[in-house]
Amino acid sequence: MLYQDLVNLGQEFGTPLYVYDAEKISSQYHRLTKAFSKVENFKIHYAVKALSNVSILKFLKNLGSGLDTVSIQEVQLGLHAGFQPKDIIYTPNGVSMQELETVAALGVQINIDNLSILEQFGTKHPEIPVCIRINPHVMAGGNANISVGHIDSKFGISIHQLPHILRIIENTKMHINGIHMHTGSDILDVDVFLYAAEILFETAKHFKSLDFIDFGSGFKVPYKKGDIETNVEEFGRKLTKRFLAFEKEYGRTLTLAFEPGKFLVSEAGFFLAKVNVVKQTTSTVFAGIDTGFNHLIRPMLYGSEHFIENISNPKGKERYYSVVGYICETDTFANNRRIQEIHEGDILCFKNAGAYCFSMSSNYNSRTKPAEVLWYNGKGHLIRERETFEDILRNQVVLEI
Numbered sequence: 001m002l003y004q005d006l007v008n009l010g011q012e013f014g015t016p017l018y019v020y021d022a023e024k025i026s027s028q029y030h031r032l033t034k035a036f037s038k039v040e041n042f043k044i045h046y047a048v049k050a051l052s053n054v055s056i057l058k059f060l061k062n063l064g065s066g067l068d069t070v071s072i073q074e075v076q077l078g079l080h081a082g083f084q085p086k087d088i089i090y091t092p093n094g095v096s097m098q099e100l101e102t103v104a105a106l107g108v109q110i111n112i113d114n115l116s117i118l119e120q121f122g123t124k125h126p127e128i129p130v131c132i133r134i135n136p137h138v139m140a141g142g143n144a145n146i147s148v149g150h151i152d153s154k155f156g157i158s159i160h161q162l163p164h165i166l167r168i169i170e171n172t173k174m175h176i177n178g179i180h181m182h183t184g185s186d187i188l189d190v191d192v193f194l195y196a197a198e199i200l201f202e203t204a205k206h207f208k209s210l211d212f213i214d215f216g217s218g219f220k221v222p223y224k225k226g227d228i229e230t231n232v233e234e235f236g237r238k239l240t241k242r243f244l245a246f247e248k249e250y251g252r253t254l255t256l257a258f259e260p261g262k263f264l265v266s267e268a269g270f271f272l273a274k275v276n277v278v279k280q281t282t283s284t285v286f287a288g289i290d291t292g293f294n295h296l297i298r299p300m301l302y303g304s305e306h307f308i309e310n311i312s313n314p315k316g317k318e319r320y321y322s323v324v325g326y327i328c329e330t331d332t333f334a335n336n337r338r339i340q341e342i343h344e345g346d347i348l349c350f351k352n353a354g355a356y357c358f359s360m361s362s363n364y365n366s367r368t369k370p371a372e373v374l375w376y377n378g379k380g381h382l383i384r385e386r387e388t389f390e391d392i393l394r395n396q397v398v399l400e401i
């Protein structure tokens, strides 16, 4: 995609606007499958929570992807997009037994992450195959809030509780068809992954009839030139070798699965916002834009630094700016950042806006949510309309008082 394409889309569809490049999603998907091409049964389950637009899900389905879901609504979105239940894995945390049963009844693969529910589910439905989410206690992740595999984490069943897991299985006669781990996002080091994988292999030996091992996600993507990223090719070579050896030892063909969100869609996304005001103060120059953390919360929520370019003036001389949103509390996208000279009316482009951006947006300050556009076959296609005031009123019950 060219800057001019983005500027044109911003003018055609208005701002703020989310744009996704289908080509990038597809190239990331193929990069991962290629890295594991020597594994006979390799499966990608796209993590829906990263970006859950139905057109994006359909696009991924056409690429051959399955889905990783964390709520019954995400399961419903997947089915709505045309996925087969068997291509969906459901990995919730702390949901009710009832939701779990409803999803299982749809034929979706269940992944259980605590002993209490494992025992209840196994007692009631020993015939339904279940995957177990193991917490290998590997410290990983770029930020305390997205690091989910450590000792204090609420996710997964501790590897130290393996004897208890095995006792539940023996008592209930339930069938475990998969084991899973997801150690957190932004793992910088392939060896950290491999270390956790060894723990999973060791665990797998205790289960006699597994169909798959799911290694979760955590692929680190670059945010700007020179950023560290997961070396997917090296990782593919190393894990493939270990996996094939394990399969032999295990004596049965297994599916190797991953569930990437960010890796597939982060870099495919661009968030466009217009500069409403350039405000010089005694300490800085603010660029105030027509959006806020209601539409892109990651910088305020966990300090993500989205690269920002002024696509209306791409060749402009760089100056220092603080880019701020219009929400009435601290709402900072970037502090003291070098950006091409900004004029009021310019369109700024936030990079890496595909994952956890629109899907985390809200109506705070009673603002409507932006539109979404998929850039596909050299053309922008509207895949979500901009909300209107009607949407703000929807579901409100106005009392006659």
Ligand SMILES: *Cc1c(COP(=O)(O)O)cnc(C)c1O
Pocket: 047, 049, 050, 068, 070, 091, 182, 184, 185, 186, 216, 217, 218, 219, 259, 260, 261, 262, 263, 355
């Ligand atoms: C969020 C999540 C993912 C995706 O993580 P990314 O860092 O976006 O790739 C995968 N699996 C589970 C269980 C998750 O909760």
